[in-house]
Amino acid sequence: EIVLTQSPATLSVSPGERATLSCRASQSVSSNLAWYQQKPGQAPRLLIYGASTRATGIPDRFSGSGSGTEFTLTISSLQSEDFALYYCQQYHNWPPGYTFGQGTKLEIK
Amino acid sequence: QLQLQESGPGLVKPSETLSLTCTVSGGSIRSSSYYWAWIRQSPGKGLEWIGSVYYSGATYYNPSLKSRVTISVDTSKNQFSLKLSSVTAADTAVYYCARALTSARALFDDWGQGTLVTVSS
Numbered sequence: 001e002i003v004l005t006q007s008p009a010t011l012s013v014s015p016g017e018r019a020t021l022s023c024r025a026s027q028s029v030s031s032n033l034a035w036y037q038q039k040p041g042q043a044p045r046l047l048i049y050g051a052s053t054r055a056t057g058i059p060d061r062f063s064g065s066g067s068g069t070e071f072t073l074t075i076s077s078l079q080s081e082d083f084a085l086y087y088c089q090q091y092h093n094w095p096p097g098y099t100f101g102q103g104t105k106l107e108i109k
Numbered sequence: 110q111l112q113l114q115e116s117g118p119g120l121v122k123p124s125e126t127l128s129l130t131c132t133v134s135g136g137s138i139r140s141s142s143y144y145w146a147w148i149r150q151s152p153g154k155g156l157e158w159i160g161s162v163y164y165s166g167a168t169y170y171n172p173s174l175k176s177r178v179t180i181s182v183d184t185s186k187n188q189f190s191l192k193l194s195s196v197t198a199a200d201t202a203v204y205y206c207a208r209a210l211t212s213a214r215a216l217f218d219d220w221g222q223g224t225l226v227t228v229s230s
Contacts, residue, residue, distance in 0.1 A: 034216055043205055043220035044156070055218065087156060091215035095169045099215055100156040 004101035012109040023071040023088035032092035113221035127193040131206030144209040151202035
């Protein structure tokens with residue numbers, strides 16, 4: 001079973017600055033890694049898939065990188081609407097079993 | 110634009126069966142391009158994939174829940190459903206239905222708004 005570990009658990013950043021979120025997989029998931037954003041009271045929204053491809057309608061200030069076991073989500077020039085929970089998720093194996101990381105809360109500094 | 114809407118009781122008694130339905134609008138559940146999934150979120154366990162169904166009726170379940178889960182599809186109503194038996198307080202969560210591409214069966218590109226189910230007597 002693949003375990004995803006996200007760090008940090010909470011990240012405090014000022015608006016306009018850059019945020020870097022990490023996700024580590026316990027074994028290789030190739031590029032089968034997605035990032036989701038979740039705001040209070042809402043469902044998760046797909047941001048990035050294939051480790052680095054933005055989903056439809058996602059602003060280009062969101063970027064993803066990595067492959068294998070180490071992945072990064074970068075949000076350049078944080079906007080107020082970007083402060084939320086972020087989850088990574090692997091879709092490398094099927095059925096996926098355990099598939100989501102535990103999340104990183106991005107909060108306003 | 111695709112919309113998914115969960116429906117069902119918000120309160121279930123311990124040991125009983127949780128039943129939810131997801132109604133898909135703005136697209137056909139018969140599409141060979143998608144799987145249809147149930148995912149839940151609780152404070153204690155985060156996001157947890159429960160299982161998925163294909164329009165043909167083929168099902169795939171999380172091994173940790175497999176003995177208690179049944180997911181089915183009704184193409185005539187453009188709906189798919191979840192049954193979780195012998196529930197306990199640990200099954201209290203927000204339950205989401207979601208869509209995944211056939212090419213990446215666990216990549217969820219569209220979600221319902223979610224429905225809170227509380228297990229309590």
